[in-house]
Amino acid sequence: MNGNISFFGESFPLEMHKVRIVQKLNLEPIEERLSAIKKAGNNTFLLKNENIFLDMLSDSGVNAMSDNQLAAMMQSDDSYAGSKSFTKLENTARRIFGKEFILPAHQGRAAENILARMFVKPGDIVPMNYHFTTTKAHIVINGGSVAELYLKEAMNLNSANPFKGNMDTEALKNLLEKEKGKVPFVRMEAGTNLIGGQPWSLQNLREVKAICAEHDVPLVLDASLLADNLYFIKTREEAEKNKSIEDITMEISDLSDIIYFSARKLGCVRGGLMLTSDTKFLEQMQELVPLFEGFLTYGGMSIREIEAMAVGLDETMDFDMIKHGPEFIEFMVQELVRRKIPVVTPAGGLGCHLNAREFIPHVKQTEYPAGTLAAAVFIAGSVRGMERGTLSEERDKDGNEHLAEVELLRLALPRRVFTMSQIKYAVDRIHWLFENRNLIGGLKWLFEPKILRFFNGKLEANSDWQEKLAAKFRADFGDSL
Numbered sequence: 001m002n003g004n005i006s007f008f009g010e011s012f013p014l015e016m017h018k019v020r021i022v023q024k025l026n027l028e029p030i031e032e033r034l035s036a037i038k039k040a041g042n043n044t045f046l047l048k049n050e051n052i053f054l055d056m057l058s059d060s061g062v063n064a065m066s067d068n069q070l071a072a073m074m075q076s077d078d079s080y081a082g083s084k085s086f087t088k089l090e091n092t093a094r095r096i097f098g099k100e101f102i103l104p105a106h107q108g109r110a111a112e113n114i115l116a117r118m119f120v121k122p123g124d125i126v127p128m129n130y131h132f133t134t135t136k137a138h139i140v141i142n143g144g145s146v147a148e149l150y151l152k153e154a155m156n157l158n159s160a161n162p163f164k165g166n167m168d169t170e171a172l173k174n175l176l177e178k179e180k181g182k183v184p185f186v187r188m189e190a191g192t193n194l195i196g197g198q199p200w201s202l203q204n205l206r207e208v209k210a211i212c213a214e215h216d217v218p219l220v221l222d223a224s225l226l227a228d229n230l231y232f233i234k235t236r237e238e239a240e241k242n243k244s245i246e247d248i249t250m251e252i253s254d255l256s257d258i259i260y261f262s263a264r265k266l267g268c269v270r271g272g273l274m275l276t277s278d279t280k281f282l283e284q285m286q287e288l289v290p291l292f293e294g295f296l297t298y299g300g301m302s303i304r305e306i307e308a309m310a311v312g313l314d315e316t317m318d319f320d321m322i323k324h325g326p327e328f329i330e331f332m333v334q335e336l337v338r339r340k341i342p343v344v345t346p347a348g349g350l351g352c353h354l355n356a357r358e359f360i361p362h363v364k365q366t367e368y369p370a371g372t373l374a375a376a377v378f379i380a381g382s383v384r385g386m387e388r389g390t391l392s393e394e395r396d397k398d399g400n401e402h403l404a405e406v407e408l409l410r411l412a413l414p415r416r417v418f419t420m421s422q423i424k425y426a427v428d429r430i431h432w433l434f435e436n437r438n439l440i441g442g443l444k445w446l447f448e449p450k451i452l453r454f455f456n457g458k459l460e461a462n463s464d465w466q467e468k469l470a471a472k473f474r475a476d477f478g479d480s481l
């Protein structure tokens, strides 16, 4: 792994920051954890933050901000139009990405709404390395469909491929030839979220761009998870290892006709941005931003967030800043692998992904292995993860369950939020749970919403396995939490 090797040979990542503002955490006894997860209908989305020790639900809008970001927020220039703060953000984004036009949106999916309205007509096909939920929804609602051109390796949960996020360029060529005129743009997603925060190589992006150029189709980059992808290009791609983060970013930007991102991830604030140098794209965006987001110098964002985003983007060019997430995730993945606990490899950029099918092979897919593992991990450690499996799917028209291809429990590591001892604690409790995995049973519905059931749905254990698990914990841990 990367990270630091101590004099005595142990390897571990090092925090290149100090903590100067803290938030108190509660670690409640297991009996309280059991009652909290039951009250939440075994749905981690419905837990209350005050009952959670380590919140690993998401990396969205919960990354740590720096002292300089907080300071910048204090001097924001609030005005409906022509705010100095937005000019600052424009100048920073121009310098980093080399794009002339910078347009705001209140978050990533808002940018996706605007791009889908600009580009997608009924019958259109948008090729991409992999979809993201909100991206796909906006394309589909405008009558288009998504073609996922990922490598076979992307679905291999235990792979040695450093760039599982690469696009299959042969498939792209074939699709652009076969579907001439039906492809409004090609989309590449940095740090491919739904396959586990997996990156693509700069070389792959160059090849994708060359094919797009040959067919005169614009390349759109979703840069929400760019920070992680930059780190992986620098550390895993031999030909790029001597380039600065600035230079890699500029080359990625030069290859992209439009860039958009969720600043809830990139820049560690709450907002979004779109960038291009092409006036024909600018003109269309300029019409839609005031309609859906707000005037062109705030776009639905608070001016404070705009100030902090300018600083956050600059800080993203600092290797010490962007390495923290991937190195801590790598450390956690390696610790789990060492304990023979099934986890997705290689480590990606978002968090750790436990493979629930292998963790609890005795739980049937119709009893929601990833969902039940999420509940069990919360009971064992007060650690909140997110189910990425069958619960997150929708039933078909006839009400049949659509079984997910993979059953994962995502444990996100918001950037610069957790310390080493907290990661070690999480690994320890997951290890204990793994030793006691035979106690884990399945879940069944109490209340199943028709749409997006994973957000609001409630479930219950299909036996008294949760009480038995809590009792075993109490017996093993004595008085400690």
Ligand SMILES: *Cc1c(COP(=O)(O)O)cnc(C)c1O
Residues within 6 Å of the ligand: 060, 107, 108, 109, 110, 132, 134, 135, 189, 193, 222, 224, 225, 261, 262, 263, 264, 265, 271, 272
């Ligand atoms: C989070 C995310 C989005 C959506 O951004 P929001 O700010 O949550 O609306 C889009 N694409 C990717 C890759 C993301 O990770």
